[in-house]
Structures are given as C-alpha cells and as structure tokens.
Amino acid sequence: MDLSSITSMRAARSRDDLALAPGESLLAGGSWLFSEPQSATSGLVDLTTMGWEPWCIGPAGLSIAATCTIAELLEPPAPADWTAAPLFRQCAEAFLMSFKIWNTATVGGNLCLALPAGAMISLATALDASCVVWTPDGGERHEPVSSFVRGAGRTSLAEGEVLRSVELPIGALQGRTAFRTIALTPLGRSSAVVIGRLDPDERLTLAVTAATTRPHVFRFGHPPTDDEVQDALRTIEDWYSDAHGAPDWRAAMTHQLAYEVCEELKP
Template sequence: MDLHTVTEVRDARRREPWRPGDAWLGGGTYLFSEPQPHIRRLVDLGRMGWPPLTRHPDGSLEIAATCTIAQLSRYGRRALQAPAAPLFEQCCRAFLASFKIWNMATVGGNLCNGLPAGPMISLTAALDGTCLLQAQDGALRRVPVTEFVRGAGVKDLAPGELLRSVTLPGRALACRTAFRQASLYGLGRSGALVIGTSDPADGSLTVTITAATVRPVRLWFPLPPGRGRLARAIGAAVDDTGWFDDIHGLPEWRRHMAFRLAEEVRHELTGGPADTPPRTPESHAHGEGAR
C-alpha cells in the first residue's frame, strides 16, 4: 500500500532530531499493509549493518531487530547447536506467511507491533529474552520481553526510542522445549500459543502463554508442578481482563485452550499425568514433540 502522507525517507545512520510523524522502517511488512495517516517521515534501519545473529562466548544469542524471519529460520535449522533450536522454526511457521513476507519481515518489527499473536514475542518471551533499547541520545536500557510488551499493541518504547536487539541466554537455549498452537481455522491466526521449557541444570519448568492473552505470561516453577498447581498459577496470573478478544477467538475459548495446551506441555516435558480432553474439530490445535 502506498503511504501517501510520507514526504521523506531518511537513512537511520544520519543522526537527526526525532519529530512528530517519524516512524522507524525495518522490513516494512506492517507499515505498508494498511493506511498510516500519521506518518510523515520514515527512518530506514536497513543500512545499519547490524549482524542478524551473534552467538556470544557465554552461550547467549543476540538477535538484531533487523534480522528477518528467513534468516532466523535458517539459523535455527542449520547453525544453532542447542536443544531449543527446533523452537525457532516452530515459531517462524506460526506466522503462516508467504516466503515474500519471511524475507522482509523482521524480528524487531514483530516485537514492536506488540500483537498478542506475534510469534517472535512467543519465542523470545519463552526463552527469557531481554530487549536492548536505544534512545535518541544513544542511551541504552534493557527490558525483559515479558515487560516490553505491556498489552495488545502497547510497548515500553519512548518517542524516538528503538529496539536494537533481543538477547536469549545460553541456559534457555539449553532447555528442552514443547510447543502447542491453536487457531479457529486450519490456516488461521494463533488463538493460543503455549511454550514450555525444561531446564536440565536445575530441573525447573517454565510455561509461557501468548496469543490467548493480551501480553505474554511466563510462569516459572522451581520444580515441575502438578496439573492442579499449574492451573492455579495460570488463574492467578491472568484475570478475566487478561484474555484477548477479537475475531480470531472469544476470551472464553482462548482461556480454555490456554489451560488445555499448558497441561499438554507440562505432561510432555515432565511425563506426569495429563488431563487432556478429546480434541474437537472446531479447535485446530497442533504441536510438535519435545526437543
């Protein structure tokens, strides 16, 4: 879509004062998908030269905001030697987008949109990611992904501030993972997406709920919980206003699927008794095995 209100495109390497009507341009798949009447100038991040993916000596992985979904997918399939590697492809596939989108859409763009169904939010929240934010004066601050996304479309970003990268700790990449996703339609947007991680170092378990909730919810248990304790923890973490409501699923259905998929994830990673009612044709839930 043409953005007919845009009068200027600037290179982000040129430090210029931020002004009303400015917007960062990464891949542009969202910006050019619908009218943006408030935007007057695009500040292009495409030539910043940030390495898309960097594995640090401590085992952590830094993902640049400008890393594309295609680059992340290839890295997870071919280069990342870690138990959590299959989760990268699973979350990339949750986009249900064409190869053209994969080659342009960026990890940072998906995070900064802050949409509940954003699969890069799901991936980075589940793996305990931390956002590196850069202000106009160059000042840096770090915010956990679970705090960066505050609600549906609401982010912890000041005017002119940008998301520079997301770092996943090495211990999270060493975890076994389990993935579950549900949508109302076979190729529909995620209505509930639940990821579990099991840490071999200390035996802890995390369950992260996205898409069903207005913001990512990450629950950490020092020891694997029973199904009752898990259900109580979800109920305490998400009140009635925390379940998302749109055309892709009513809050009641999203809540039901989140509890159900969380129990499946718990069972898969712990081998404990599972309470999983039969699937219904209307609930296109699907998942991969633990890794």
C-alpha cells in the same frame, strides 16, 4: 499498499540519524507498515541501512538484531547443546503469513508491533529474552521481553527510544522445549500459544501468549502437577477478545495446551 501521505524517506547510517522529526516513523521490514494507510506518517527512516549484523553467537548466547528478518533468524548454526533450537522454526511457522514474507518481516518489528499473536514475542518470552533499547541520551537499557510488551499494541518504548537487539541467554537455549498453538481455522492467526521449557536442573518455564493481551510467564522449581498449572493460569485476567477467539474459549484452550506441554516435558 502505497502510502500516499509519505513525502520523504531517508536512510539511517548512524545513531544520530534515528532522531525522528515530526511525522517520521522508523521503517524496518515494513510488512505491517505497508499493509494499511498511515495517515499520521509523512516520512520514513530506514533502519535496515544501519548495517547491523542479523545475529551473533557468543558465550552468553544469541544476539538478534532488531532488523533481523524471520528468514535470517533460521540461519544460525545451532550448537549441539542448543536443545531449544527447534522452537525457532516452530514460532516462525506460527506466523499468519506466506513464507515469502519471512524475507521481509523483522524480529524487532514483530516485537514493537506488540500484537498478541506476535510469533517472535512467543519465542522471545519462552527463552527469557531481553531487549536492548537505545535511549535518546546516547545510552541503552535492558528489559525482559515479557515486560517490554505491555498490552495489545503497547510496549515500554518511550519517545525517542529504539529497539536495537534481542538477547537470548545460553541457559534458556540449552533447555528442552514443547510448543503448542491453536487457531479457529487451519491457517488462521494463533488464538493461543503455550510454550514450555525444561532446563537441565528440571526447572520448568511456561509461557502463555496470543490468548492474552500481553505475555505471561510462570516458573516452577520442578515439573508441575496439573493442579499447580491450573492454579497458575487462574491468575491471568487479561484474556484477549477479537475475531480469532472469545476470552472463555481462549482460556479453556490455554489450559488444555498447558497440560499437553507439561506432559511432554516430564523427565
């Protein structure tokens, strides 16, 4: 879509360039930005010209730049002990989009948009990812993705803050995962996503997204029983409602998917 309100566009080359003037918005992939009118936006600041490497593998795990595209996210040569590696493609394929959009849409854009069905939110939450946020005073702060996303379309980003990267810890990448999703139609937007991760010490993490307004993470010191799973899911109060599913249906499907995930991950 043409954005008829845009009168200026500039390329960001340094951190100082990320200070936005009135009416300016940051541009990464733009797959959502250009999908509908942006009447309050008169200028764009291109983040992709910052020259950030898409991803970097280190002793602590995987660092993903906010400007990393979905296609680039699937490139890292996962070490043999990264048993959670299949989750990357599973989440990428959960996007309601053509695979062609994978070359444009970014990890950071998906997180900052904070839609309940954000596939990168599902991935990052399940793998205990944290956000590195640049603050306007020249510093940075770190926050788990599970709390960075506050609700439908809401994040913890304050005025002047910029999401720099997403950090995935090595311990989570070495867990064994199970993935389940459901939608009202075969190619529809995810109505519920449940991901489980079983770590080598048999601790199990259960991440619920898409069915709720924000991510929910449940941790068990052992593979949980059905009753323990049900008790945990009963604490959710923010079941989402839109054209892709009613809250009661989403809750019922989440319970079913959670049981399936936990069954698959039994030692």
